[in-house]
Structure formats: structure tokens, C-alpha cells
Amino acid sequence: MNATDLKTIPFNRTHISVNELDYLGEAVRRRSTCGDGPFTRRAAEILEKITGAGQALLTTSCTHALEMSAILLDLQADDEVIMPSFTFMSTANAYALRGAVPVFVDCRPDTLNLDERLIEAAITDRTRAVVVVHYAGIACAMEEIAELCDRHGLTLIEDNAHGLGGSYRGRPLGSFGSMAAQSFHETKNVQCGEGGALLLNDAGLVARAEVIREKGSDRSRFFRGQVDKYRWVDIGSSYLLSDVLASQLTSQLESFHDIQSRRHAVWYRYHEGLADWAIENGVSRPAIPDGCAHPAHLYYLLLPDLENRQAFIGHLRREGVQATFHYQPLHTAPAGARFGRVAPGGCPVAERVADRLVRLPLFADLDETGVARVIDAVQSYEVS
Numbered sequence: 001m002n003a004t005d006l007k008t009i010p011f012n013r014t015h016i017s018v019n020e021l022d023y024l025g026e027a028v029r030r031r032s033t034c035g036d037g038p039f040t041r042r043a044a045e046i047l048e049k050i051t052g053a054g055q056a057l058l059t060t061s062c063t064h065a066l067e068m069s070a071i072l073l074d075l076q077a078d079d080e081v082i083m084p085s086f087t088f089m090s091t092a093n094a095y096a097l098r099g100a101v102p103v104f105v106d107c108r109p110d111t112l113n114l115d116e117r118l119i120e121a122a123i124t125d126r127t128r129a130v131v132v133v134h135y136a137g138i139a140c141a142m143e144e145i146a147e148l149c150d151r152h153g154l155t156l157i158e159d160n161a162h163g164l165g166g167s168y169r170g171r172p173l174g175s176f177g178s179m180a181a182q183s184f185h186e187t188k189n190v191q192c193g194e195g196g197a198l199l200l201n202d203a204g205l206v207a208r209a210e211v212i213r214e215k216g217s218d219r220s221r222f223f224r225g226q227v228d229k230y231r232w233v234d235i236g237s238s239y240l241l242s243d244v245l246a247s248q249l250t251s252q253l254e255s256f257h258d259i260q261s262r263r264h265a266v267w268y269r270y271h272e273g274l275a276d277w278a279i280e281n282g283v284s285r286p287a288i289p290d291g292c293a294h295p296a297h298l299y300y301l302l303l304p305d306l307e308n309r310q311a312f313i314g315h316l317r318r319e320g321v322q323a324t325f326h327y328q329p330l331h332t333a334p335a336g337a338r339f340g341r342v343a344p345g346g347c348p349v350a351e352r353v354a355d356r357l358v359r360l361p362l363f364a365d366l367d368e369t370g371v372a373r374v375i376d377a378v379q380s381y382e383v384s
């Protein structure tokens, strides 16, 4: 195949769901475009159904939902929050903003998730919470981690940016933590450009979360007629998603089943199509432990080393396929060193996988011809 004759297959391309443009028009024509409008309520309801969460509050991003969780924790300076090093900076930044110390724990070599066996050694008398990230939407060992949090009196929080629609032993991701954060950034399975949600599974947190999301005011209660004026009652910020973006999100969530079945089809074509090549070349494919149903958020391969990873990405680019690496471990980042601390034993697994990982194009509109082209391009690379 002469790749120069073909358009490059992008790493990601947004899917336009059936009602998306109609809903956007409806939201604009309604002439009330601020947050907590009719589409916000519709989107939150669907989200609660998918995740089984007690209450979903739409936010401007997953980053902001995590910031809300940090305020709800009432963190004091030097309190500690345990999290994986192998994650997006927002997971740590949200807690560092409140003066807390992110404590970075290594990941499991099979799922790249927070290694549950290493958490206990990272706990001190300053530890307040554990934040898990279900990498690629493949669940962390939630029974062990929830039990450990219970035993040590720690709050469990899920950064569920990858995990919408995933489950562990039949229970949806986002329903395990007392709080969970979702992302609707352009790169996620369901998107509205920039957006997120805070899921609350502890009813005791809802009233304060509403205040924090509304600039520290009791405006939500005022709109429900529960108070006769709204006032500044707590700290907070401007975390409401515009109803225009919520209209786009509503349509995406209504098409969730369709989006997911398209993404799963691509994921399993890769997984089967690359099995032999992976074995022959010493490349690892994602591991799905028993009891995990994953939402096909991303498809990754672990090449044997950094040199092969870089050569592989270059090879795919020449074949017209845009592939990319992923997280640089936070404990090795400048701000990670400044605001965080690494757990005893360091994070050697995170450091190793960060150098070896490649993500392949995965989006709902990637058709069979495109998938076949990606598989061909991968198979024409020989590990040296």
C-alpha cells in the first residue's frame, strides 16, 4: 500500500450523534443558555442511569469536578492524598491546589492501574483519601481498595474519566467512591468539547456540593424555592456547564449505546487482529481481569522498549496512521516533585510503561477499512 495516496487516520475524531445539531439549535433558540437548564437535567439523569450514581452534577470539566471533591474533603495543608503516578496531571493538581500533598503510588504491570498491594505502605497519619483511575476504563481492584479505605477511614474517590459505561463485577464504575469525576472532553467516549460531572454516592455531600458549584452560594436552593434569597455561604467557584454544551452532551448520552457498540467493535478487531503479531514481537496487549467490563476507551500496546516505541510511532506515521504515547509519570514531572511525594519503593513500573506505551486510533466513526489499514500498518512493523 502506498500510504502517501491515503489520508492519514487521525488518533481521534469526534462523533456527531443523531440529535446533536438539533439540540444545540434548540438550546440556543431557547435564549437561556446558562447552567442548570432543561438539558442539564436531562443529561444528569442519563448519567445517573449509566453510572448508578446517587446524584450527578454537571461541571465545566473533570478537572473542576476533582477540584470540587478536594473542597468537599476539607483538606488541610500537608494532608495527603494517595493516587497513581501514572495518570493525568489534573488528578494531582486538584488536591495540590488546596495545599494537600499528592502521594504517588506505582501501578500494576498488567492493567496499569494503581497497585492495590502498594497502597497500605503509603498511608500515614496525614492520609485523607485514595483516588483511583480506571486506566482505559478497566477497573481497579475495587473490593480490596474499598476495604482498605474503610479500614483506615479514608475517603475513596474515582477519577472515572476513562470509565463511563465500564463495570466491576456487575457494578458500574463511578458508583464505588463516595465521589467520582467524569470527563466529557473532546477525547473521551462521550463529549461536548469541554465538560465533566461530579458523581455523588454519599447523600450527605450533595447540599454542600451544590453550593461549591454555584460560586459558594445557596442559589440552587433559591431556585427550588427553599430559601427566599441567595447568599454567599461557603467557598466555591463557577463550575456549572452551560446548557448549550449540556444539549450536545444530552444527545451524546442518548446515543451512548450506539457509540459504545461502534467503539467496542474497533477495540475487539484490534485485539484479535494483532494477537499473533504481538506474540511474535514481544508486544503486550491490554489485560482485562475477570469481572471487568471495559468501555473501549482506548486501545494500547506495550512495545519492548523506548527505542522500539519511538520507531513504531514513526513507522505508523509513514503508513498514514496517527498513534501516540500517553502519561509521563507525575512523580517525574517538575510539579510532581515540587508538590507531591513518591511512595516508598518508587514507581518503577510506571516509569517503564510510560516509555513503552502506544495508543492506536480509536473512535466511533472509524470504519472497517480504516481498522484494517491500522492493523496492516502495525503488522508491517517488526520489533528489533
Ligand SMILES: *Cc1c(COP(=O)(O)O)cnc(C)c1O
Pocket: 060, 061, 062, 063, 064, 087, 088, 090, 091, 133, 159, 161, 162, 182, 183, 184, 185, 194, 195, 196
Ligand atoms: C481527561 C482526563 C482528565 C481531565 O478531564 P478534563 O475534562 O479535560 O478536565 C482527568 N483525569 C483523567 C484520567 C483524564 O483522562
